[in-house]
Amino acid sequence: MKQAVFFGVEERLARLSGLGDQLEAFSRTVDFEVFRPELDEALAYSDGSKGGRPPFDPxxxxxxxxxxxxxxLSDERTEYLITDRLSFMRFLGLGLSDRVPDARTVWLFRERLTQAGAIEILFNRFDATLRNAGYLPMSGQILDATLVAAPKQRNTNTEKVGLREGRIPQDWQDKPSRLSHKDRHARWTLKFTKAKRQEDGSMPATDLAIPFFGYKSHISIDRKFRLIRKWKTTDAATSDGARLREGLLDRSNTASDVWADTAYRSKANEAFMEKQVFVSKVHRKKPHLKPMPRHIQRSNTGKSVIRSRVEHVFADQKSQMGLFIRTVGITRATMRIGLANIVYNMRRFLLLERINAAA
Known part of the structure; x- marks a missing residue:
């Protein structure tokens, strides 16, 4: 068996670069050192005066x-692939002989950031980096939400009633190990999808309503660069429209137009936007038991051309990143969704920089 040599590794890394290593592009474009102050403050590691093995670089x-x-990736799979892949090691600045953080260390690091509530601070830090690079929120904003699946809970009807009332079932309190595996924040809802054509060519009378369990990711993107500017995580049963009045609108956008689907159309939201000097481009609903007027239908069609851009964000997160909640509780779910939002903005930043370089 031939021994690995230094020049062989360098040649392999050069080949990876030639094939288009996305992580190498991340290293060139994103300055990860900007996160260090926020990471140090959130982690609050000791100065090492008491001894012990020093922690890995944050x-x-x-x-x-x-x-x-x-x-x-799961924590265990992450540990294996960092050890196995040269592209991962190069991105992290690790050599073949360097120590690799194990799965437990990765979990503890993420958990420490989660409990410190650092994800929103880290998101804002990178958003400031985007603004400094010239990508200011421009041309209005688009709001939408998507469902994010979580592991389904097998609860009895009595336990479900208790959870809806904010109580922890007595049986769970007596068994802390069982309680730690129960997600008390995720909720069931109905996910409506377009009905599929039947084998005989006919269409069902109504759309399909599929039960769904998990959380909901609410975002606001700017129309110009399609970067996520504001976001929020709730349970799956939460109404979309009410989130508009809970800090989801970006006041720093250079334009006042707001696009959203009919879920955000309400008297309260329209009054709120008018008071805050936003211009509503929210879709209008179909009148009850009446056909949709042609002028409203044409107006909604024009708005859809712009509003549909937000769907590409969710498609990227779910298809490219496989966005799914593996953890228990809304605090950890917020961390997972927040990381997905930061990484989406990083990938979008890479694309925008590549377009500018080509221009």
Missing amino acids: VLMFKILVIQTLNN
Whole structure:
């Protein structure tokens, strides 16, 4: 068996670069050092005066979370692939003989950031980087939400009633190990999808309503660059429209137009936007038991051309990153969705920089 030599590794890395290593592009374009102050403050590691093994570099660990999010990896799979893949090691600045963080270390790092509520601070830090690079929120904003699946819970009817009332069932309190595996924040809802054509060519009378369990990701993107500017995580049963009045609108956008689907159309939202000097481009609903007027139908069609851009964000997160909640509780779900939003903005930043370089 031939021994691995230094020049052989360098040749292999050069070939990876030639084939288009996305992580190498991340290293060239994204300055991960900007996250260090926020990471140091959130982690609050000791000064080492009491001894013990020093912790891994926080920026290196944050880059591991980026790798996880990009590739939809578990902690165990992350440890294996960092050890196995040269592209991962190069991105992290690790050599073949360097120590690789194990799965437990990755979990503890992410958990520490989660409990410190650092994900929103980290998101805002990168948003400031985008603004400094010239990508200011422009041309209005688009709001939407998507469902994010979580592992289904097998609860009895009595337990479900207790959870809806905000109570923890007594049986769970007596068994802490069981309680730790129960997600008390995720909720069931109905996901409506377009009805598929039957084998005989006919269409069902109504759209399909599929039960869905998990959380909901609410975002606001700017129309110009399609970057996520504001976001929020709730349970799946939460109404979309009410989130508009809970900090989802970006006041720093250079234009006041707001696009959204009919879920955001309400008297309360229209009054709120008018008071806050936003211009509503929200879709109008079909009148009850009446046909949709032609002028409203044409207006909605024109709005859809712009509003549909937000769907590409969710498609990217679910198809490229495999967005799914593996954890328990809304705090950890917020961390997972927040990481997906940061990584989406990083990938979008790479694309925008590539377009500018070509121009």
